[in-house]
Amino acid sequence: MRTGTRRFVIAGLAVALLISILAPYLASPNPDGLESAAEKFEEAEGRDYLAFNSPLPDYTVPSLGETGVSGIVAIVIGTMVTFLVGFGLSKTIKSRP
Amino acid sequence: MHIPDGFIPLGQCAIYFALALPFVVKSISWARKEMEEASMPLFATLAAGIFAIQAMNVPIPWGTSGHMVGGVLAAILLGSPYAGVLLLTIVLVIQALLFADGGVTALGANILDMGVISTFVGFYTYRGLKGRLGIFGASFAGGWLGLFVSALAVAVELAIAGTFPLAEGLMFMGLYHAVIGLIAEGMITSVVVTTVARVSPELFPELAGEVAA
Structure with missing residues (x-):
């Protein structure tokens, strides 16, 4: 890896991990734009459900409860998984003829 | 969002899968043909950063919040909207x-809205405006407009689904995301693009030579 690339990866991952650690404490718990809009409309009421049982629902580790640490563990896992999938997948795509 | x-009813979900699929396929062939071997660690780092920033909801008025999507940022740095499509597909899955x-x-539907619509609108807005506004202004405008237009697309899809009324859905989705687009998408996209263009433009061919602009 070139020096510049290595520097970007280290700095980028450091920022990503810092955000992952701070997000459970700093992120706004308010509903997002889509959820807020949905709250205004009767038509949307009670429609949403979970079609799939995710292991880390809502960015928490179920066995750790809804604590800050639980959020940190979940988001750090997600950040690392995304890095590895992003790297692994682009390598795989490139290596196929 | x-x-x-x-x-969205399952039948309509299938249509959105079908509409998104060609873009995802094209993004894979973009990666095979156009992405440099040396860019892969950068792509993976951007993906990790965008995953993390999506967990950081920022508060906006009206008891609401929102987060950056990031496809426009990836597209501008890596020089193709397909970079944003592939990256957002990975993050959304x-x-x-x-x-x-x-x-x-x-x-x-989520890949179509955040991966495709937001990324294409934002990337070509950036391309069209960078000569006039410079990279800070153009990437701000691209980030903002990409998020705004994709929020309107979500409102239309949910109106077709019978989940939102059309006019009010467009109004609330548009209003909330116009603000989220300013303080999250536009701001972060422009700050990151400008910083990278100054510090290490050689890593991103698209940005090399843009610093003076």
Whole structure:
């Protein structure tokens, strides 16, 4: 890896991990734009459900409860998984003829 | 603006999968042909950063919040909207499967809105304006407009689904995301693009030579 690339990866991952650690404490718990809009409309009421049982629902580790640490563990896992999938997948795509 | 399961009937979900698929296929062939071997660690780092920033909701007025989507940022840095499509597809699949953020049945719609529409609108807005506004202004405008237009697309899809009324859905989705677009998408996209263009433009061919602009 070139020096510049290595520097970007280290700095980028450091920022990503810092955000992952701070997000459970700093992120706004308010509903997002889509959820807020949905709250205004009767038509949307009670429609949403979970079609799939995710292991880390809502960015928490179920066995750790809804604590800050639980959020940190979940988001750090997600950040690392995304890095590895992003790297692994682009390598795989490139290596196929 | 991740659409959950249940907001769109399954038949319509299938249509959004079908509409998103050609873009995802094209993004894979973009990666095979155009992405440099040396850019892959950068692509993976951007993906990790965008996953993390999507967990950081910023408050906006009206008791609401929102987060950056990031496809426009990836597209500008890597020089193709397909970079944003591929990156957002990876992030959205991980979010739906591991974190129940965005429905598995709505994945096609979420990829179409955040991966394709937001990224294409934002990238070409940036391209069109960078001569006049410079890279800070153009990437701000691209980030903002990409998010805004994709929020309107979500409102239309949910109106077709019978989940939102059309006019009010457009109004609330437009209003909330116009603000989220300013303080999250536009701001972060322009600050990161400008910083990278100053510090290490050689890593991103698209940015090399843009610093003076």
